[in-house]
Amino acid sequence: MTSPATLLVAPITVDAFDAALAKAHQALAGGASAVEFRVDRQVLAVAQVCALVAASPLPCIITCRHACETGGFDGPEAARVELYAALAAAPKPPLGLDVELAKWEEHRALWRKLAPHVAVPASPRAGRSQLILSSHDFTGRPVDLADRLARMLAEPLCSVPKLAWKAQGLEDCALALRLLAQSPRPAVALAMGEAGMPSRILAKKAGAFMTFAALDKESGTAPGQPLLAEMIGLYRWNDIKPATKVYGVVGCPVGHSMSPAIHNAGFAETGFDGVYVPMRIEEGYENFTRALEAWIQSKELDFGGASVTIPHKENLLRMVEEQGGEAEVLATLIGAANTLGVDASRRLSAANSDYRGLLLPVLAHLGRTESGRLDGLRAAVVGAGGAARAAVAAFAAAGAQVTVFNRSLERAQELAQDFGVLAMPLEALAQTSFDLLVNGTPLGMTPNVDTSPLADGHPALKPGVVVFDTVYNPLETKLLRQAKVAGCACIPGTEMFVLQAAAQFEGWTGQPAPLAVFRNVLGRKLGR
Numbered sequence: 213m214t215s216p217a218t219l220l221v222a223p224i225t226v227d228a229f230d231a232a233l234a235k236a237h238q239a240l241a242g243g244a245s246a247v248e249f250r251v252d253r254q255v256l257a258v259a260q261v262c263a264l265v266a267a268s269p270l271p272c273i274i275t276c277r278h279a280c281e282t283g284g285f286d287g288p289e290a291a292r293v294e295l296y297a298a299l300a301a302a303p304k305p306p307l308g309l310d311v312e313l314a315k316w317e318e319h320r321a322l323w324r325k326l327a328p329h330v331a332v333p334a335s336p337r338a339g340r341s342q343l344i345l346s347s348h349d350f351t352g353r354p355v356d357l358a359d360r361l362a363r364m365l366a367e368p369l370c371s372v373p374k375l376a377w378k379a380q381g382l383e384d385c386a387l388a389l390r391l392l393a394q395s396p397r398p399a400v401a402l403a404m405g406e407a408g409m410p411s412r413i414l415a416k417k418a419g420a421f422m423t424f425a426a427l428d429k430e431s432g433t434a435p436g437q438p439l440l441a442e443m444i445g446l447y448r449w450n451d452i453k454p455a456t457k458v459y460g461v462v463g464c465p466v467g468h469s470m471s472p473a474i475h476n477a478g479f480a481e482t483g484f485d486g487v488y489v490p491m492r493i494e495e496g497y498e499n500f501t502r503a504l505e506a507w508i509q510s511k512e513l514d515f516g517g518a519s520v521t522i523p524h525k526e527n528l529l530r531m532v533e534e535q536g537g538e539a540e541v542l543a544t545l546i547g548a549a550n551t552l553g554v555d556a557s558r559r560l561s562a563a564n565s566d567y568r569g570l571l572l573p574v575l576a577h578l579g580r581t582e583s584g585r586l587d588g589l590r591a592a593v594v595g596a597g598g599a600a601r602a603a604v605a606a607f608a609a610a611g612a613q614v615t616v617f618n619r620s621l622e623r624a625q626e627l628a629q630d631f632g633v634l635a636m637p638l639e640a641l642a643q644t645s646f647d648l649l650v651n652g653t654p655l656g657m658t659p660n661v662d663t664s665p666l667a668d669g670h671p672a673l674k675p676g677v678v679v680f681d682t683v684y685n686p687l688e689t690k691l692l693r694q695a696k697v698a699g700c701a702c703i704p705g706t707e708m709f710v711l712q713a714a715a716q717f718e719g720w721t722g723q724p725a726p727l728a729v730f731r732n733v734l735g736r737k738l739g740r
């Protein structure tokens with residue numbers, strides 16, 4: 213028997229009949245497959261709730277959540293039982309009725325009143341409401357999740373067990389998918405909070421009964437709930453299948469990363485069966501390895517790899533090296549990696565695609581893509597942080613004569629020493645000539661848009677010179693305007709972003725990245 217498709221449910225807090233109904237229509241238009249009417253506040257009479265269910269354009273879950281699990285209902289249990297029994301016995305009953313397991317067990321005798329009306333999992337009858345027994349912990353991960361699931365499943369009337377808890381880390385997503393796989397019936401297992409967000413997106417992959425997505429920022433009913441429009445448009449809900457491979461961006465924070473938009477659009481364009489999610493992991497090597505181990509070992513996740521950003525680039529390299537995986541030579545030299553690959557036999561690889569994002573556009577501008585060499589080219593790299601380090605590695609390896617210019621000379625010297633290049637104080641840049649200039653500092657970045665590493669009219673800026681600003685917000689920085697006026701070739705920071713993402717995409721999918729799509733998505737994100 214095939215499981216019915218996972219419901220994409222928009223929660224609606226019911227304050228007034230008409231407003232709730234209007235939101236249900238909004239949910240239908242937005243691509244939801246069901247709504248959850250939260251009637252905890254009891255502003256409608258029982259007959260009105262029945263009328264709302266009858267009028268709803270989408271199947272409904274009715275939830276009158278008790279205050280013991282952060283709901284708004286604190287009345288006598290008999291009142292809830294009366295409401296649910298009336299709904300279940302109505303000519304058009306709701307699809308689901310949600311009761312907390314704890315309250316069900318406490319008032320089992322009262323709740324038996326539902327028995328004649330609700331579906332019985334052992335002998336389901338079409339058209340009857342399904343009882344959802346739920347358990348919520350907004351403070352952390354209960355130690356007895358598997359036991360709670362077993363207790364729900366042991367209740368003869370429980371059609372859908374539902375577990376929701378606050379994720380302690382990204383590893384809770386793997387746990388949620390495992391619980392879903394363990395349940396003999398379609399269940400709900402959701403890790404709340406930002407780290408748990410993938411469990412909501414991947415619920416469909418694991419054949420969950422339902423997952424939730426908010427109509428708008430105000431309508432969300434639990435932390436970490438994505439928006440309905442994001443679920444459909446960004447995470448491609450309708451394309452997620454059991455075999456869909458999972459990728460993501462690891463960082464802290466990750467909420468504002470543009471990588472999900474780029475990679476998901478790339479998967480859609482190329483027809484690759486993948487989904488790319490935000491993977492928040494708190495700072496620290498322990499947190500990093502614990503979470504990623506859980507994802508890598510998960511049978512349910514089909515985890516294929518990740519983009520890794522601040523503060524975990526060094527952690528990625530260390531983990532892959534410690535586990536005997538394959539670390540790219542240049543990533544080891546740079547001391548940081550931003551791309552994790554996990555192959556079918558769970559072997560790990562770490563690469564640094566940032567240096568490709570710097571090297572490839574320069575080679576293309578100089579017509580040297582084929583040779584890949586920059587011998588004789590005088591490259592000035594400004595900065596000595598992560599971006600500058602990747603630039604020095606890329607251009608030194610390609611044969612350029614690299615000089616590092618940095619505000620703190622000591623840091624420039626350390627970087628220069630690692631790659632056998634020269635180091636100068638930032639002020640020396642004013643008297644220096646170069647064929648390629650790379651800005652690896654935040655100078656020029658919003659909100660300091662009037663700053664630049666160069667003074668106006670710098671003598672080295674002339675036709676034939678390439679100026680690469682790694683800053684991509686704004687799209688055209690002051691440095692690039694100065695370079696343009698002087699007739700230099702200009703490379704914006706978006707090219708680094710697009711080409712480093714392209715290298716990741718190609719490594720994971722084995723297909724060329726759709727660069728035009730990547731550029732479009734990034735341009736839209738940056739408001740071009």
Ligand code: NAP
Nearest residue numbers: 595596597598599619620623652653654682683705708709
């Ligand atoms: P980082 O590790 O913090 O390094 C920042 C560097 O900039 C340091 O060398 C620092 O000098 C220098 N710096 C900071 N403020 C300065 C100022 N006011 N004047 C002169 N120098 C200053 O940062 P990062 O990760 O390398 O990132 C640097 C920039 O690269 C970011 O702003 C970002 O826009 C860009 N980036 C772009 C991409 C992309 O895909 N396009 C990717 C990564 C980064 P000290 O050593 O003296 O402190």
